[in-house]
Amino acid sequence: MTAYMYLTLAIVFEVVATSALKASDGFTKLLPSLIVVLGYAATFYFFSIVLKTMPVGVAYAIWCGLGIVLVTVTSMILYHQVPDLPATIGMGLILSGVCIINYFSKTIVH
Template sequence: MGYVYLALAIVCEVIGTTALKSSDGFTRLGPSLVVVAGYGLSFYLFGQVLKTIPMGVAYAIWAGLGIVLIALAGVIVHKQFLDFPAMLGMGLIVAGVAVINIFSKTVVR
């Protein structure tokens, strides 16, 4: 269940962060409420994750996938542009998360 909770935590965090841009500095109520709910649920779920997955591994997955998904949300929702160096850097982050999950002995299987 740890990886299911981690996936849900990441999705909630991505929703919260995407809404953060839309909140316009917390001046718009609807998106601001989504930010608070998204982050609140995300941190609750991440707390559950840490019961079964080592903290460093869980955070690496959280951060790596979160960066990529938030960048994609920025492209889709906010029409932001990613240049080649940005995409390359994100690819390296994903590769690092893959190395951790494939080769690390600290990953719970």
């Protein structure tokens, strides 16, 4: 697998874990709490593999940027939490930054 595949897995598990965190209701509900713990464990496992070949700053920027947007989309679907215009513009800027890093940075592994 490539670093990007592992990074994708880390992001997916982080989105699932973060979404379950709200559902855990302060860790008072067992199943969502288990999803949180296992999801974050998988997230950090896959992210640690990414860091073997990708610079930590670049990997973290991609992970956080895409995680923010995907958690927002997930919370729109699951919890009906729709961001306002400034939040949407901000997330657009975050995605733009991730694209700039991926397409123009010389520090990234392709």
